[in-house]
Amino acid sequence: MNISKILSISPVMPVILVEQADRAIQLGEALLAGGIKTIEITLRTSAALSAIEHLAKNLPEIHVGAGTILTKEHAREAQNSGAKFCVSPGFTPSIINACYECNIPLLPGASTVSEMLTLSEAGFSEIKFFPASAAGGIKFIKSLASPLPNLKFCPTGGIFYETAQEWLSLVNVICVGGSWIAPAKDINDNNFTDITNRAKQATKLVKY
Numbered sequence: 001m002n003i004s005k006i007l008s009i010s011p012v013m014p015v016i017l018v019e020q021a022d023r024a025i026q027l028g029e030a031l032l033a034g035g036i037k038t039i040e041i042t043l044r045t046s047a048a049l050s051a052i053e054h055l056a057k058n059l060p061e062i063h064v065g066a067g068t069i070l071t072k073e074h075a076r077e078a079q080n081s082g083a084k085f086c087v088s089p090g091f092t093p094s095i096i097n098a099c100y101e102c103n104i105p106l107l108p109g110a111s112t113v114s115e116m117l118t119l120s121e122a123g124f125s126e127i128k129f130f131p132a133s134a135a136g137g138i139k140f141i142k143s144l145a146s147p148l149p150n151l152k153f154c155p156t157g158g159i160f161y162e163t164a165q166e167w168l169s170l171v172n173v174i175c176v177g178g179s180w181i182a183p184a185k186d187i188n189d190n191n192f193t194d195i196t197n198r199a200k201q202a203t204k205l206v207k208y
Helices: 003-007 021-033 048-058 073-083 093-102 112-120 135-145 160-167 185-190 193-205
Strands: 012-016 040-041 063-067 085-086 125-128 151-156 177-179
Touching: 003 125, 003 151, 012 193, 021 193, 040 048, 040 193, 048 063, 048 073, 063 073, 073 085, 073 093, 093 193, 135 160, 135 177, 151 177, 160 193, 185 193
Parallel strands: 012 040, 012 177, 040 063, 063 085, 125 151
Antiparallel strands: none
């Protein structure tokens, strides 16, 4: 499945920091109960790759991606753990080449028009806009719809349930990434009921 189809599955892609890999299955079940089928687990903890592997093996109906890909080694580790796609806050030629060699879809990040044009020339039509709120917000992405009609964005960073719908109303936004659905504290505290409830809220948001 290519990155466009993966991003089209849900209006919101939870961005998740997992500190205990043994919570991954409960987390996945909670998100599935709320209708979420695409998630990004960030490689910011030592438990991240194990959590991805647990989900890939036990809950294949979830499209689990590896986020915070910063090196070519990260891309290879993500692929070996069973991730179905990679997400980077930016991009480098080595990251792009590693994902290509591993045959794993990549959602690269960009925050400037020049970076977006570079990615477009490299064959990307879906881009992570990061950090979304700090890098220009809704007005910035809205202004790109006319000059860059071939690009679609997944804004991530500083987006919450209260603001997600406004982002999703933009013609060039395919989905949004957000950490509010499954914060680390709720995962660590086994507070999976609230995670399911927030997931249900998120899936009711509308992509126009």
